[in-house]
Amino acid sequence: MTERHLPEDVAPLLTRVAETARERVTFTLDGRTLGALEGDTVLTAVLTTVGHLRHAELSGAPRAGFCLMGACQDCWVSTESGERLRACSTPIEAGMRLVSGRPSLR
Amino acid sequence: MSDPLNPVIVGAGPAGIRAAEALARHGVRPVVLDEAASCGGQIYRQPPPAFRRSGASLYGTDARRAAAVHSAMAWALDRVDYRPGTLVWNAEAGALDVFQGDRTSTVPYSHLVVATGATDRVLPLPGWTIPGVFALGGAQVALKYQGCAIGTRTVFLGTGPLLYMAAYQYAKAGAGVAAVLDTAPFGSKLAATPALLRQPRILAKGIYYLAWLRAHGVALHEGVRPVRILGSRRVAGVIWSDGQRERELACDAVGLGYALRSETQLADILGCRFTFDPGQRAFRPEHDAAGRSSVAGVYLAGDGAGILGADAAEWAGERAALALLEDAAVPVDRARAATLERRLARSAVFAAGLERAFPLPADWAAGAPDDLVVCRCEEITAGDLRAAVRDAGAHELNRLKALTRVGMGECQGRVCGLAAAEILAHAAGLAPEAVGRFRSQAPVKPLPFTVLGTQPRKPA
Numbered sequence: 001m002t003e004r005h006l007p008e009d010v011a012p013l014l015t016r017v018a019e020t021a022r023e024r025v026t027f028t029l030d031g032r033t034l035g036a037l038e039g040d041t042v043l044t045a046v047l048t049t050v051g052h053l054r055h056a057e058l059s060g061a062p063r064a065g066f067c068l069m070g071a072c073q074d075c076w077v078s079t080e081s082g083e084r085l086r087a088c089s090t091p092i093e094a095g096m097r098l099v100s101g102r103p104s105l106r
Numbered sequence: 107m108s109d110p111l112n113p114v115i116v117g118a119g120p121a122g123i124r125a126a127e128a129l130a131r132h133g134v135r136p137v138v139l140d141e142a143a144s145c146g147g148q149i150y151r152q153p154p155p156a157f158r159r160s161g162a163s164l165y166g167t168d169a170r171r172a173a174a175v176h177s178a179m180a181w182a183l184d185r186v187d188y189r190p191g192t193l194v195w196n197a198e199a200g201a202l203d204v205f206q207g208d209r210t211s212t213v214p215y216s217h218l219v220v221a222t223g224a225t226d227r228v229l230p231l232p233g234w235t236i237p238g239v240f241a242l243g244g245a246q247v248a249l250k251y252q253g254c255a256i257g258t259r260t261v262f263l264g265t266g267p268l269l270y271m272a273a274y275q276y277a278k279a280g281a282g283v284a285a286v287l288d289t290a291p292f293g294s295k296l297a298a299t300p301a302l303l304r305q306p307r308i309l310a311k312g313i314y315y316l317a318w319l320r321a322h323g324v325a326l327h328e329g330v331r332p333v334r335i336l337g338s339r340r341v342a343g344v345i346w347s348d349g350q351r352e353r354e355l356a357c358d359a360v361g362l363g364y365a366l367r368s369e370t371q372l373a374d375i376l377g378c379r380f381t382f383d384p385g386q387r388a389f390r391p392e393h394d395a396a397g398r399s400s401v402a403g404v405y406l407a408g409d410g411a412g413i414l415g416a417d418a419a420e421w422a423g424e425r426a427a428l429a430l431l432e433d434a435a436v437p438v439d440r441a442r443a444a445t446l447e448r449r450l451a452r453s454a455v456f457a458a459g460l461e462r463a464f465p466l467p468a469d470w471a472a473g474a475p476d477d478l479v480v481c482r483c484e485e486i487t488a489g490d491l492r493a494a495v496r497d498a499g500a501h502e503l504n505r506l507k508a509l510t511r512v513g514m515g516e517c518q519g520r521v522c523g524l525a526a527a528e529i530l531a532h533a534a535g536l537a538p539e540a541v542g543r544f545r546s547q548a549p550v551k552p553l554p555f556t557v558l559g560t561q562p563r564k565p566a
Contacts, residue, residue, distance in 0.1 A: 013237055013340065013359075017279050018163075019253030022156045039154035044252045051340055052237045058485045062339055064237035066482065066521070068244030068251075069148055070141060071225040071369070073516035073552060074482055084554065088247075089141075091154065 013047040013064055025094040028080075036092045043068070043075055043087035046100060053077055053087055053100060110216055111434050114139065114202060116194050116372060117221035119147020120175050120416050121408025121423035125219045127178045128427035130185035132436055137187040137213060139194055139204060145179045147223050147408075148243060149416045152176065153251050164250055166275065167311050168416070175420065196548035197375045205553055217403045217430045220373050220391075221423055224366040224409035229264070229470050230525050232478055233335025234362060242363025246272050255281030257359025261344050263332055265290045265464040266365030267312050273324060274315040283324050284357040287346050289364070290464045291329035301459025304452045308415070331467070335360055364466055366413045367524065373411075374546035376404050382539035385461040386413060388524065389543040395447045397426030398433075405430055418453035421446045470525075471532035480529060481522040483515020488529050495533040503542045506530050516552050519544040 022037040027045060036045035043065050046053055052062035053075050065075030068088045075087040080097040111134055115122045118140035129136045144152045150165065150172040165172040182188075189206060194213075196203035202213045226241035233239070240248070240256050242264060248254045259282045262273045273286045302309045319326060333352055336343040343356045373391040374380070379400035380389040393399050393406045405426040408419035425446040428438045474480075476489030494500045494509040503526065506512060512526045513519030519526065523544050531538045 011340075014248060014252075014254040014256060015258055015281065016253060017249070017255050017281050018159060019153070019157050021158070037156075039156035039252075041252060044248075044254055048254065056235070056482075056485060061235060062237050063235065063482075065240070066244060067225060067241045068247040069225060069241075070551070071517065071520045072241070072482065074521075076516075076552075086552075088244075091143075 011051055012049055013051050014044060016048060025092060027092055027094065027096040027098060029098050029100055040092045041088055042077065042085055042090045042092050042096070042098065045092040046077070046087065046098065050100065111436075112214060112216040113137070113219065113430055114213060114215035114217075115219040115221060116140075116202070117147065117223055117408065117410070118142070118145040118179065118188070118190070119221060119223050119408060119419065120150065121223075121410075121419040121426075122147070122219065122221035123175050123179045123182070124420045124423035125221060125405075125407060125427040126182045126186045126188075126423075128424045129431070130182045132431055132438070134431070134436070135186055136219075137189065137215070139192045139202070139213065140188075140190050141193050143191050145188075145190070146172065146176060147416075147419075148225075148247070150175050151247065151251055153253075157253065159253070166278075167314070171416065193551060193553075194372060195550050195553060197372055203548070205549075208554070210553070215403075217405070217434065218376070219397075219405045219407055219423070219426050219430065220376070220399075220410060221406075221408045221419070221426075222369040222372055222410035223419075224368055224413055225520060226363040227266075227365050227367040227466075227524060228362060228521055229364055229466070229528075230474070230478055230480055230522070231332045231334055231362075232475060233337065233341075234360075235479055235482055236335055236337045236341050237339065238337065238341030238359045239335055239362055240359070242266075242268055242272055242361045243366075245359075245361035246275060249275055249279055249281070255279065255359075256361060257341070257357065258282045259284040259357045260359040260361060261285050261287060261355060261357040262361045263287045263344065263346075264362050264364045265466075266363065267308075267460065267464065268363060268365065269361075270312065270315040270319065272361055274318055277319065277322055277324060283319075285325040285327060285355055286319065287330045287332065287344065287355075288326070288328045288464075289330055289332065289467045294465060295463040298459040298463035301455050302463065304459070305417070305456040308417070308456070331473070365460070365464060366409060368412060369410050369520070371518065371520075371546040371550040373399065373404075373406060375548060375550070377401055378404060378406070380543065383412060384539075385458050387466055387538055389539075395425075395450065396429035396432075396443065397422055398429055403433070412457075414450070414453045414457045418450055418457075421449045421453070425450065471528040474525075474529060480525045481512045481515060483517055483522075484511045486510050486512040486522075491526060491529045492533045495530060500530065501534045501536060501541065503527055503530060504545055506541075507544060513544045518546065518550065
């Protein structure tokens with residue numbers, strides 16, 4: 001893992017404690033190629049790598065989801081092509097090209 | 107339509123599954139719509155296919171219940187029209203608007219069982235939007251559904267039996283637990299014991315978690331008052347008061363929750379009459395002992411109809427299905443229906459006991475600072491809400507929404523509704539039932555922009 005490229009303040013938020021023997025899949029986040037495991041949600045794939053998913057629209061403060069069950073809508077992220085995904089309920093797919101860290105434009 | 111009996115069940119948790127099973131046993135084939143990719147609801151949520159943990163590891167003491175519910179659905183699969191990954195985003199008399207895959211369609215119904223379940227009941231505190239703070243149920247989903255912990259030193263903060271259950275599950279999985287901080291004092295639990303004895307199995311489970319956590323040296327504090335979560339780009343600690351002085355605890359994650367709240371948007375859009383439930387300090391859709399709502403042909407079951415827990419959800423789902431059949435002049439086993447109603451009545455006593463044992467902090471609104479972000483979506487603060495009460499005379503929740511945008515964001519007030527109502531009631535000097543509730547609006551959850559208005563509505 002290319003940890004040295006990640007700034008200190010975006011250290012991974014989630015910690016894997018079980019089920020680590022799954023197949024690896026790769027995706028990109030802001031152009032960087034990263035690894036996840038088959039069956040991860042987009043939220044898991046991103047937050048086992050970095051410390052947030054998105055920024056709040058008004059304050060720009062970092063956000064990392066909240067309810068993890070599709071209720072709070074605080075984990076929407078974008079793909080490079082502009083598609084919006086609810087990270088907690090969307091499975092990661094090999095080759096997904098995600099964008100994080102920028103306030104979303106509506 | 108040739109067959110006038112065309113029931114639809116919304117939700118495939120314990121209530122929806124038992125409703126589907128009961129209808130199928132009577133030769134009726136319902137449509138079962140569920141937002142999740144696989145059945146079980148939140149409590150019996152199943153991990154994606156690549157995961158390998160056993161039921162005992164995933165569901166602990168509830169493993170047998172979980173297996174029974176999953177196998178009921180497995181049995182019903184050939185006998186119902188099960189449509190996972192389907193969001194019901196709007197409803198009208200006789201038809202539901204659904205979104206599945208990348209398209210919307212309309213699903214007609216003659217009878218509707220609404221089994222939409224529950225989500226975490228949350229009261230905000232300063233710092234609750236910092237990455238690393240998750241809803242308590244979310245912390246459980248991370249572990250159960252993804253094999254992840256939200257941190258390596260997690261504080262479980264709030265109140266309710268799930269607080270101890272989640273802490274136990276984390277500790278058992280080898281994820282560090284810094285402490286359980288429960289706002290409910292010990293005395294309230296003691297006072298509730300007689301009511302809690304109505305469901306000894308569940309009470310025993312709670313006592314077991316508590317004893318296990320104590321035996322394993324996890325710090326448990328009762329009667330706490332949460333002050334703030336520390337950190338900027340991620341959680342660094344929690345400050346709480348024990349009534350005498352403020353105490354600081356280092357941690358890197360917080361699971362935050364005050365038991366559960368019913369998911370009622372669909373019942374609201376359907377026009378069901380609501381009533382204020384003082385025990386749950388919230389409005390919930392009215393229903394009779396069998397689950398009939400105020401709208402003919404619409405039945406309510408499970409935690410979406412009032413928080414009674416997973417076991418009761420199974421009974422309520424089956425009972426609602428029997429009511430539906432009775433109303434459609436299909437003969438049913440009335441003794442079974444009566445048994446289910448008796449169990450549900452016992453569950454209601456137990457649930458009232460839980461609310462007494464783990465009450466919402468009565469003084470939360472009074473202590474919420476003006477700069478506290480109440481609404482995560484629109485970043486509306488307690489001070490913004492109080493200003494609207496003071497300067498514009500807002501005294502009703504939808505008026506407050508119009509003035510401040512609280513509850514207008516993408517969660518539609520699911521997360522902030524309770525907090526906004528409590529702040530409003532306190533600031534206006536009103537009882538919580540006097541300030542009303544957020545009106546639900548379609549779409550109940552966000553849809554891709556490309557979907558709305560571009561596709562003709564056709565029956566599925």
